[in-house]
Amino acid sequence: MSTQPEPKNVKAARFSPAAGAASFFRWLSSSRKKYGGEWWIMIAGIVVIVLILTMTVFPQVFTRYSPTDQNAGGQMTPPSRDHIMGTDNLSRDVWARVVYGAQTILGVAMAAALLSAIIGIPLGLLSGFAGGVFDRILSLVMDSMYSFPGLILAIAFAAMLGPGVINITLAVAVVYIPTYFRLVRGQTLSIKEEVYVEAARAIGARRGTILTRYIFPNVIATVVVILSLNIADAIMTEASLSYIGLGLPAGIPDWGMDLSMGKKFLPSGIWWMITFPGLMIMLLALGFTMLGEGLAEILNPRLLEK
Amino acid sequence: MAPLISAQEVVKEFPLRGTIFDALNPKKKCVHAVDGVSFTIDEGEVLGLAGESGSGKSTTGRLLLRLIEPTRGRIEYRGRNIVSFAPRDMEHLRAKAQIVFQDPNSSLSPRMSVGQAISHPLQIHGIGTPAERKERVLDLMEKVGLSPAPFIYRKYPHQLSGGQSQRVVLARALVTQPDFLVADEPIAMADVSVRALILQLMRQLKEEMGLTYLFITHDLATAKYLCDRIAVMYLGRIVEIATRDELFRSPHHPYTRALLAAVPVPDPKARRDKKLPKGEIPSAINPPSGCHFHPRCPFAMPACREARPPMREIRPGHFSACILD
Amino acid sequence: MTDNQTILEVKNLSITYPITIGNVRAVQDVSFTLANGEALGLVGESGCGKSTLGLSLLDLLRPPGRVSGGQILYRGRDILGFDARELLKLRGQSISMIFQNPLTSLNPLFTVEHHFLETIHFHDPTLPKDRAREGVEKMLAELGIEAKRLKEYPHQLSGGMRQRIMIGLALIMNPDILIADEPTTSLDVIVEAGFTDLLLSLRSVYKLSIILITHNLGLVAEIADRIAVMYGGKIMEVATAEDIFAHPLHPYTQGLIDCVPNILLDQKELVTMPGSPPDLVNPPTGCRFAPRCPKVMPICRQKEPTLMEHAPAHTAACWLYQKGEA
Numbered sequence: 001m002s003t004q005p006e007p008k009n010v011k012a013a014r015f016s017p018a019a020g021a022a023s024f025f026r027w028l029s030s031s032r033k034k035y036g037g038e039w040w041i042m043i044a045g046i047v048v049i050v051l052i053l054t055m056t057v058f059p060q061v062f063t064r065y066s067p068t069d070q071n072a073g074g075q076m077t078p079p080s081r082d083h084i085m086g087t088d089n090l091s092r093d094v095w096a097r098v099v100y101g102a103q104t105i106l107g108v109a110m111a112a113a114l115l116s117a118i119i120g121i122p123l124g125l126l127s128g129f130a131g132g133v134f135d136r137i138l139s140l141v142m143d144s145m146y147s148f149p150g151l152i153l154a155i156a157f158a159a160m161l162g163p164g165v166i167n168i169t170l171a172v173a174v175v176y177i178p179t180y181f182r183l184v185r186g187q188t189l190s191i192k193e194e195v196y197v198e199a200a201r202a203i204g205a206r207r208g209t210i211l212t213r214y215i216f217p218n219v220i221a222t223v224v225v226i227l228s229l230n231i232a233d234a235i236m237t238e239a240s241l242s243y244i245g246l247g248l249p250a251g252i253p254d255w256g257m258d259l260s261m262g263k264k265f266l267p268s269g270i271w272w273m274i275t276f277p278g279l280m281i282m283l284l285a286l287g288f289t290m291l292g293e294g295l296a297e298i299l300n301p302r303l304l305e306k
Numbered sequence: 307m308a309p310l311i312s313a314q315e316v317v318k319e320f321p322l323r324g325t326i327f328d329a330l331n332p333k334k335k336c337v338h339a340v341d342g343v344s345f346t347i348d349e350g351e352v353l354g355l356a357g358e359s360g361s362g363k364s365t366t367g368r369l370l371l372r373l374i375e376p377t378r379g380r381i382e383y384r385g386r387n388i389v390s391f392a393p394r395d396m397e398h399l400r401a402k403a404q405i406v407f408q409d410p411n412s413s414l415s416p417r418m419s420v421g422q423a424i425s426h427p428l429q430i431h432g433i434g435t436p437a438e439r440k441e442r443v444l445d446l447m448e449k450v451g452l453s454p455a456p457f458i459y460r461k462y463p464h465q466l467s468g469g470q471s472q473r474v475v476l477a478r479a480l481v482t483q484p485d486f487l488v489a490d491e492p493i494a495m496a497d498v499s500v501r502a503l504i505l506q507l508m509r510q511l512k513e514e515m516g517l518t519y520l521f522i523t524h525d526l527a528t529a530k531y532l533c534d535r536i537a538v539m540y541l542g543r544i545v546e547i548a549t550r551d552e553l554f555r556s557p558h559h560p561y562t563r564a565l566l567a568a569v570p571v572p573d574p575k576a577r578r579d580k581k582l583p584k585g586e587i588p589s590a591i592n593p594p595s596g597c598h599f600h601p602r603c604p605f606a607m608p609a610c611r612e613a614r615p616p617m618r619e620i621r622p623g624h625f626s627a628c629i630l631d
Numbered sequence: 632m633t634d635n636q637t638i639l640e641v642k643n644l645s646i647t648y649p650i651t652i653g654n655v656r657a658v659q660d661v662s663f664t665l666a667n668g669e670a671l672g673l674v675g676e677s678g679c680g681k682s683t684l685g686l687s688l689l690d691l692l693r694p695p696g697r698v699s700g701g702q703i704l705y706r707g708r709d710i711l712g713f714d715a716r717e718l719l720k721l722r723g724q725s726i727s728m729i730f731q732n733p734l735t736s737l738n739p740l741f742t743v744e745h746h747f748l749e750t751i752h753f754h755d756p757t758l759p760k761d762r763a764r765e766g767v768e769k770m771l772a773e774l775g776i777e778a779k780r781l782k783e784y785p786h787q788l789s790g791g792m793r794q795r796i797m798i799g800l801a802l803i804m805n806p807d808i809l810i811a812d813e814p815t816t817s818l819d820v821i822v823e824a825g826f827t828d829l830l831l832s833l834r835s836v837y838k839l840s841i842i843l844i845t846h847n848l849g850l851v852a853e854i855a856d857r858i859a860v861m862y863g864g865k866i867m868e869v870a871t872a873e874d875i876f877a878h879p880l881h882p883y884t885q886g887l888i889d890c891v892p893n894i895l896l897d898q899k900e901l902v903t904m905p906g907s908p909p910d911l912v913n914p915p916t917g918c919r920f921a922p923r924c925p926k927v928m929p930i931c932r933q934k935e936p937t938l939m940e941h942a943p944a945h946t947a948a949c950w951l952y953q954k955g956e957a
Contacts (some may be wrong), residue, residue, distance in 0.1 A: 195412040202373055203427040204400030217414070217417035263418065359821035361649025389733070467907050497676040498846050502890035503899040524820060527849075527892040531901065568824035569894045574872040576895055578853070582825055586789050 045228075048287030052280075056103040058305025065096035067253035072096070082298050086272035088258070089265060096270060098233075098280050101253040106284065109166065117227060120180025125219070125287055127181070128188025139185070145219035146178035156236050158246040168248060172237050176230055183226055187219040221299050224225035228292030232285040239281045255281050308385050309346035309484060310518050316343045316379035318365055322591065337590050339365040341542035342379075345429070351511065352519040354533030354550075356526055356565070360587050361539040363522045367488040370520060371403050372396065376390060383486070388480075403432050406584035409490040415464040420452070421459035424478045431482060436512035443481060449514075450477045451509060469500040476507070480515065488520045493528065505532055523537055526569050530554060538562045541598040544617070548624040560603045560624040597628070605630055638807055638840055639665040639688070639726075642681045644701035646683050646692065651928070653912040657696070658682040659661060665808065670834065670841040671678035672855030672872070672951065674887070675850065678908045680843045680864040685812050688842070689722050705735035705808075712821035724754050725858035731813040737785040743796055747803055754804050770799045774829065774848050775834060802837055808945045812844045827853050852876060863919035864907040866938055870945035880947040885922050918950065 003244075027245030057063055065072050072083070072093040079086040085094035111133045123142075145153065154171050161167035191197065194214065201215045242248050251255075255277040262274025318340040340362040347353045355363045370381060371485045372388050380387050388399060407413045414423055421443060423543050428439045440459075447455035450473045463471055473490060479487060490510065493501040509532065513515060523529050528538050532549060537547040538561065542598045546559040557563045564583045572576075583602035588594055600610040610630060646658040658680040659857060673681045686692050688703055690710060710721060722728075729879065730736055744798065747767040751758060768778055774795045785793060794814060796956050799871045801809055811830070815823040834841060843854050851858055859869045860881065868881040879885045889902035906923035909915055915922060921931040930950050941952040 182505075195407050195409060196415045198373065199405075199407060199475075199478075200411045200415075200426075202371060202400065202405045204397055204430045205426070206430075213418070214415050218415060239557070317948070358821065469907070497678060498848070498887060499890055499904040502903045505892075505901060506903050525892075526820075527835050527894040530894055531892040531898055564821060568821045570823070570827070570847065570853055571895055572848035572888060572893055573850050573876055573895070574855075575876075576852070582821060582828070584789055586822065587819065594840065615663040620703065 013229045032287045038294045038297035040294075041290045042298065045118065045287045045292075045294060048283060049291060052102050052106060052284055052287065055099050056106055059096075059099045059103070063093065063096045065093035067092060067100040068251065069093070069096075075264065079272055088273050089270075091288050094276055095260075096277055097253045097258055098255070099278065100119045101235060101255045101258065102284070104165070104248070104252055104254045104281070105238055105256070105281070108169050108238045109174060109231050112169045112234045112238070113227060115169065115173035116176035116230065117180050117223070120177040121184050121219075121223060123177075124181040125211055125216060128185040129207070129215065131193060136183075138181075142178040142181045145174075146182065149286025150175045150233070151236060151240055152212030152256040154241055155244065155246060158241050163246075165248065165252070168238065168241060169247070171246075172234050175237060176234065179226065179230065180223065181189055183222060184219055187222060188215055191215050191218050202287075225296040225299060226293050227280065228288050228295060232288035232292065233279065235285045235288065238304065307349070310349040310351075310384060310609070311347040311379070311520070312382040312383070312385075313346070313370065314344050314380040316340055316366070316381060317377045318362075318374060319368055319377045330472065335591055337591060338593060339589075340369060340376075341593075343539075343544050344543060345537055345547060346493065347486075347518055347520060349518055350512075351491055352521055354529035354536040355492065355520060355522045355530050355539060356359050356430045357539035358377065358524055358540060358565075358587060360590050362542040362590075363539050364490050366539070367405065367490050367520055367522050370488060371405055372399070375403070375463045397431070401427070403483040403486040403488070404482070404484045404614045405488040405490065405494050406472075406475050406479050406492045409495050410475045411463060411550070413475050414471060416463055417461070417625045418462075420447075420461050420463075420474050423463075423474060423482055426576065427478060427482045433482065443477070446477050446481055447473075450480075450511070451503075452477065461612065465597070468496050469503060472496060472500075472504055473507070478483070478509070480511065480517075483515065487521075488522070490522045491524065494524070496572075501528075507530065521609055526565060538565065541587065541593050543598060543614075545599065546624075546626045547617075548621075548626075552621065556621075556624075558620055558624070558630070559599075560605055560630070561599045636667045637664045638667045639842075640702075640704040641684075641688075642702045642704065643686065644684070644703060645699045646680070646687055646694035646696060647699045648692075650912070655911045656914065657864055657911060660701070660868050661861075661864075662701075662793070663859055663869060665706065665840055665842060667807070667858065668834075668838055668840055670689075670843060670855045672851035673844045673861060674846065674851050674858055675861035676846050676887075676908065678863075678911070679861040680911075681861050682812055685728065685810050685842065685844045686859075688810060689726055690718055691722075691728070708713055720754075723750060723801070723806065724804045725806050726808040727806045727812055728812065729794070729801050730795045730811040731816050733790065733817070734785065736797055737793060739785050742782055742784055743788075746796070746800055749777040750800055750803055758821060766803065766927075770803055772927060773833060774799050787883075790823075791818055791826065794818060794822075794826060796834045796879060798829065798833065802833060802839070804840075805837060808840045808842065808850065810842045810844065813846070814843075815845075815847065815850055823850070825916070830854060848888065860887070864911055865919060865948065866949040867949070868945075869919065870940070870942075870947075874942070874945050878942070878945075880941060881920075881949050882924050882926050882946065882951075882953060884947075918948070 062080055069089045070092055072091055073087045075087065075091045076082060077087045083093050083095065085098060088094055117268055123138060125140045154175050157171035157174050158168055161171055197210060200210045239256035239259065242254045243260045245260065248254050248257060258277040261275055262277065265276055320337040320339055322335045322337065343366055346356065365374065369376050371616050372381065376389060379390055383399060383403060391399065421440065425439045425443045427458050428434060428442065433439065434442065439543065444459065445457040447458065449559060452458045452470060452473050459461055464492070496504060512519060521529065521533055535547065535549050536553050536578050537544050538559065539545065539554045540561050546553065546557070546562045552581065557566055567578060568582060581604065583604065585602045588601065596611040596613055599605040603610065615627045618628050618629045636784055642662050644658060644661045645656070647654045647656050650692065661684060673684065675681045683696065687698055692698065699709055703711055705725065712856045713721065739836040744767065748763055751763045751766065771778055776792060780788065803957060815826055818826060827850065835841065841854065843851060845851055850936060855872050857869065858872050860867045860883065862883050868875065868879065868884050875884060876888060879888060886902065893899060904923055909919045915933055917932040918936055921927050923929065936947040936948045936950045936953050938946050939953055940946045
């Protein structure tokens with residue numbers, strides 16, 4: 001009989017990271033027996049993500065070239081044994097640019113998603129819990145932001161903030177704050193009416209305690225799923241921003257930027273400059289999507305069947 | 307000796323949200339959930355609060371613990387009016403007066419283990435060190451029949467049976483050693499055989515821990531088994547209070563009599579007196595004038611429509627809100 | 632009241648539904664009969680299989696639950712072999728069912744009248760509308776509901792009234808059998824009493840046979856002629872209502888009766904049955920009640936007793952009465 005897995009992101013948890021990791025793996029192996037396709041989807045997503053993460057941490061393992069070396073090989077040579085993804089118009093190795101570019105896009109996307117969560121979740125909790133005028137005003141603001149097409153909003157902020165990695169992260173983060181806000185607020189509103197919240201009041205818990213120990217842990221399950229899907233979306237947004245040319249200075253390797261550069265040369269038959277960065281963007285986004293969808297399938301039926 | 311709990315003319319009205327015009331109207335429509343209720347509970351007593359839906363019994367239970375604010379009236383715990391308690395006094399009250407709800411599964415946070423749930427009240431009131439708390443919780447768990455305690459300590463609500471969950475809820479309510487417990491239909495959702503176990507447990511705990519209960523129920527048969535005195539409520543008002551034996555032997559109020567006659571008896575040879583009051587329970591938003599029961603009462607007289615009948619003592623300790631003789 | 636003609640016969644019925652860790656044997660090898668005009672009570676606690684059994688009688692089991700063996704003979708024909716068309720005809724016209732929560736059984740978008748007319752039209756499309764309306768008004772009179780309620784929507788009615796509408800819908804096509812699954816659990820005490828009276832009067836007016844599925848011993852004592860007690864997916868005892876309460880044979884039946892508060896008695900102590908219902912995926916060997924039985928014997932844990940007659944018209948599955956090979 002399996003025990004309930006500890007929720008991975010419980011704020012009030014006093015577990016050591018080792019204990020958390022151990023219980024995570026226990027849960028992983030127990031869930032494999034129970035679930036079919038969703039489990040494999042989730043694992044596939046994890047594999048892709050881990051692979052690309054390794055690429056960001058140990059780029060030297062994957063390529064000996066530097067992404068900025070403009071003398072790597074010939075100019076615009078097709079994929080060969082030496083340059084498996086060919087070289088670009090500045091004679092840089094495309095595969096090297098792909099490997100090092102992962103750092104940028106993954107870093108920005110994850111940081112942005114995390115930032116949105118850190119801002120959106122507490123706001124959603126407070127808004128849902130407190131209600132009243134505060135809730136009304138905040139909801140209005142968030143709904144207005146939410147109704148903007150994400151990319152337009154990101155472009156607007158990126159243009160306002162100017163170039164730079166931090167700025168592009170902020171621009172992407174702003175887009176997703178309403179997502180977390182709305183989700184958490186909705187959950188808070190319904191959980192607030194649960195009997196166990198009233199029971200918590202009855203044993204004397206103060207509002208802060210109720211929020212952190214009774215409401216938040218019950219909200220967090222759906223948020224974990226959203227985080228993963230959110231990162232997938234943030235990847236696309238970041239790539240789009242740098243594709244347009246906003247945000248990043250020219251020196252930093254970035255898939256979106258390479259995409260836009262590769263577009264220029266495509267009519268000449270130079271397909272490798274655009275294809276590989278494009279494939280990588282797709283793969284990375286897919287990885288996070290699969291993780292999120294797999295998690296959603298696994299977590300939610302359990303939540304629903306009670 | 308002064309009673310442990312005293313409710314005096316307690317009123318609770320829930321405002322109805324309507325249009326802005328309703329809000330401006332001084333005679334705004336509201337749900338008259340509790341309409342001037344008065345009673346006392348002595349220490350060590352089990353007072354039953356019986357009634358059907360809309361009677362206000364659950365609301366009354368919550369008012370006694372000030373989980374809901376009363377619109378009017380006094381609610382006294384050991385002689386002090388809790389309605390005027392400061393937050394710090396309320397904190398003390400929370401340790402001394404507790405509640406158990408109807409559905410144990412929704413009374414427990416799905417993300418808290420049994421041990422965490424039961425020890426949380428101790429944490430809130432700063433009682434003991436973590437080790438002492440765990441010790442106390444384990445002891446209490448054994449006492450309420452959650453055995454083996456260390457094993458169940460780590461479990462989560464969805465892994466427990468209905469009977470076990472309700473025991474956890476009981477343990478959580480009793481861990482701060484309160485003297486007063488409101489039990490709001492604690493067995494209504496349990497299986498037949500589990501009900502008996504919980505009732506027996508409640509009786510046992512009452513003796514061992516010196517508890518006083520307010521036992522809210524819609525089932526008079528259960529009330530007969532557990533309670534010393536019983537108050538019958540209808541549409542926000544108490545219509546009759548008496549000791550258990552007195553109430554079942556000579557019920558006075560027509561509603562009480564109807565309720566008693568309607569209770570199904572697990573014995574095919576017991577034939578029910580088939581005269582049931584006509585109609586259904588009216589809305590608490592627009593209750594009937596005078597005596598709330600008069601539209602359905604087989605003995606209704608013109609006077610019943612005019613004024614609310616006062617609670618009169620028809621026999622020593624037996625009160626009824628009916629002008630009948 | 633009954634004419635002793637068997638209208639429904641369940642033979643060795645088994646129902647299982649698969650879950651991730653195995654097969655839940657919700658109902659195992661259950662047999663009973665229902666005579667024409669009789670009221671049979673199926674009594675048990677949650678998980679005993681009574682509701683699942685009730686659903687199967689109309690082939691309303693939700694997949695992946697399925698009947699894994701046995702027969703359900705209505706007037707001699709096995710309904711498990713019916714095709715879709717015959718089943719549609721069976722439900723509502725021959726056998727009807729009402730459930731615990733009338734609010735969710737009624738469509739909030741349609742008036743009371745619409746519910747009735749739609750039901751009638753579905754079963755008898757050729758019936759002219761005014762004749763149908765007449766039938767509906769007659770039914771409402773039987774139910775004790777004023778005709779003006781026809782134009783109202785479910786949310787405008789009280790719980791008791793909705794449950795009456797449900798009975799009306801179930802009986803409008805004059806079926807032979809009514810299955811009622813916990814019909815009064817959501818009702819107040821006085822409303823429940825009124826409902827019980829209604830059910831009994833409708834029974835004589837429409838010459839109904841009733842299967843009452845409930846855990847409420849008081850309710851079943853008022854309505855049922857015969858009672859079958861279920862536990863762990865099996866029938867433990869069957870007898871007339873009087874015999875079940877006055878002379879229960881099976882220890883589970885006895886335990887059940889002893890642990891229910893009786894308002895007419897002065898009960899000092901309620902006898903309790905500790906323990907919990909059996910695991911239906913891997914049931915214990917022997918009698919399913921053995922782990923909790925106060926009168927358990929060694930043979931109880933080894934072999935399952937069979938349902939046998941130990942007194943006139945009184946069957947029980949218990950080694951206390953069955954001469955067994957040890």
